[in-house]
Amino acid sequence: MKNNPDDLKKISEVVLDKLCVYLETSQQGKKKTLLQKPAEEIAKLLQLEMWIKEGGLDPTSVNHFIDTYLANTQHMHHPQYMGHQVAVPHVASGIADFIHGIINNPMAIYEMGPAAAVIEKFMVNWMLDKVGWFKGSHLSDFNRLVSNGGGVLTHGGSLANLTALSAARAFIAPDSWTNGTPSDLVILAPEEAHYSIARSISIMGMGQNAVIPVAVNNLKVMKPEALLSTYQKVKETGKRVMAVVANACTTATGLYDPLDEIGHFCEEHKVWYHIDGAHGASALVSDKEKHLLKGINRANSLIWDAHKMMRTSSLCAAVLFKDYQTMERTFQQKGSYIFHDKAALGFDTLPYTVECTKAAIGTKLFWVLAAEGEKGMATYIEDTYSNTRQFYQLINQHPDFYCPYVPEANILCFQYTKFGTDNDFQLQIRNEIVRRGNFYITSTELNNVRYLRLTIMNDLTRESHIKALIEEIIKVAYGIKSLE
Numbered sequence: 257m258k259n260n261p262d263d264l265k266k267i268s269e270v271v272l273d274k275l276c277v278y279l280e281t282s283q284q285g286k287k288k289t290l291l292q293k294p295a296e297e298i299a300k301l302l303q304l305e306m307w308i309k310e311g312g313l314d315p316t317s318v319n320h321f322i323d324t325y326l327a328n329t330q331h332m333h334h335p336q337y338m339g340h341q342v343a344v345p346h347v348a349s350g351i352a353d354f355i356h357g358i359i360n361n362p363m364a365i366y367e368m369g370p371a372a373a374v375i376e377k378f379m380v381n382w383m384l385d386k387v388g389w390f391k392g393s394h395l396s397d398f399n400r401l402v403s404n405g406g407g408v409l410t411h412g413g414s415l416a417n418l419t420a421l422s423a424a425r426a427f428i429a430p431d432s433w434t435n436g437t438p439s440d441l442v443i444l445a446p447e448e449a450h451y452s453i454a455r456s457i458s459i460m461g462m463g464q465n466a467v468i469p470v471a472v473n474n475l476k477v478m479k480p481e482a483l484l485s486t487y488q489k490v491k492e493t494g495k496r497v498m499a500v501v502a503n504a505c506t507t508a509t510g511l512y513d514p515l516d517e518i519g520h521f522c523e524e525h526k527v528w529y530h531i532d533g534a535h536g537a538s539a540l541v542s543d544k545e546k547h548l549l550k551g552i553n554r555a556n557s558l559i560w561d562a563h564k565m566m567r568t569s570s571l572c573a574a575v576l577f578k579d580y581q582t583m584e585r586t587f588q589q590k591g592s593y594i595f596h597d598k599a600a601l602g603f604d605t606l607p608y609t610v611e612c613t614k615a616a617i618g619t620k621l622f623w624v625l626a627a628e629g630e631k632g633m634a635t636y637i638e639d640t641y642s643n644t645r646q647f648y649q650l651i652n653q654h655p656d657f658y659c660p661y662v663p664e665a666n667i668l669c670f671q672y673t674k675f676g677t678d679n680d681f682q683l684q685i686r687n688e689i690v691r692r693g694n695f696y697i698t699s700t701e702l703n704n705v706r707y708l709r710l711t712i713m714n715d716l717t718r719e720s721h722i723k724a725l726i727e728e729i730i731k732v733a734y735g736i737k738s739l740e
């Protein structure tokens with residue numbers, strides 16, 4: 257394949273045909289969701305060494321390669337994919353990826369991709385508006401308005417969390433950029449905070465001991481009453497609280513922390529309030545579901561992944577701030593070759609992110625919204641949330657199954673109890689289900705008890721698929737028992 261338009265056209269036609277068949281068979285639930293082979297076998301099947309040594313991938317030879325590649329994928333579009341919290345992507349997002357891949361406009365510097373830079377800023381305004389932090393008169397108002405919110409897209413929620421916590425540090429200790437982080441700073445985070453929170457704190461040089469856990473209930477939701485006592489205890493030891501972190505929603509159970517109550521606490525004690533809404537902030541788009549996020553506007557910072565519940569391929573995440581100035585004070589560096597005080601056109605996002613080169617990730621979210629409209633996006637979120645509650649009913653009413661809670665989002669935990677609730681047994685069921693490849697599910701532990709776990713990311717997942725899953729679990733469980 258040559259680097260020219262002719263070969264681009266030929267090879268993309270071949271690949272496109274394959275992808276259309278892939279999408280169709282996946283969406284129809286034909287074939288397996290996943291069939292895992294050992295790594296060495298996949299490397300051999302793909303003829304990796306031969307290809308890089310000899311080159312020559314062209315519109316003919318790509319056929320075999322792409323068939324083998326697609327055969328060894330996780331089929332996200334399969335209605336029986338119910339695994340991790342990553343989007344079953346809308347094809348519109350894939351088109352945006354394709355365009356970016358061909359033209360490559362790393363738009364963190366406006367000049368390197370004006371159209372993509374404008375789309376990112378526009379999408380950030382749209383998200384700020386959903387939170388209640390946008391003060392402009394229309395979404396294309398890009399001025400630095402007094403008391404307006406601010407935000408930037410990042411390659412993932414983990415980087416977004418690091419960015420938000422860095423802003424919290426700059427707020428309480430502006431000198432830390434030059435002198436290092438003062439040793440008396442800590443954060444209060446629910447015991448169930450995503451690991452990227454603790455990881456960020458270590459990266460920031462504060463050490464794991466600076467993450468003070470706030471007690472959660474048996475369903476991993478923060479106990480707001482524990483917040484005050486934890487805060488007081490920390491203050492007694494002479495520490496300063498840099499931030500309070502809340503989950504919207506929690507990874508394990510998909511339940512939302514009481515955001516409004518926590519916000520009230522943070523206002524009263526004048527502490528930076530950070531909400532990790534990587535998965536669940538998308539409910540803001542739905543009038544029916546946004547009540548779950550009541551009080552979100554009380555936060556100082558928020559992260560929100562589009563590549564979880566807004567149907568964009570990985571990655572596209574946002575870190576948003578109530579006050580844009582807190583974002584602008586985070587990274588206090590100047591590099592003369594880029595950070596010139598400019599009278600030039602547009603805006604660079606590079607001063608506000610960890611990344612230097614950055615993909616045109618905002619275009620992916622834009623394409624999905626442009627295809628579906630806000631209403632279509634809301635419907636998708638409402639469907640996956642309400643389907644999950646319906647699946648809860650179905651599973652929980654079966655005498656041999658038990659669900660520990662009514663889901664708020666699209667995450668559902670349960671056990672098969674016919675042969676007891678032994679942790680290893682639940683895990684064995686999960687592993688055998690995945691090995692068979694008809695369904696893809698995960699598992700999690702709540703208070704040292706193991707549960708099977710579904711994340712209903714696919715709006716094609718229906719009751720019939722859940723009924724089939726129940727049957728498969730029973731079959732698998734009997735199979736494991738018969739071997740004992």
Ligand SMILES: *Cc1c(COP(=O)(O)O)cnc(C)c1O
Nearest residue numbers: 412413414450507532534535561
């Ligand atoms: C997924 C997730 C993250 C991490 O986001 P990535 O985009 O995977 O880096 C952080 N917090 C929560 C609550 C999450 O669900």
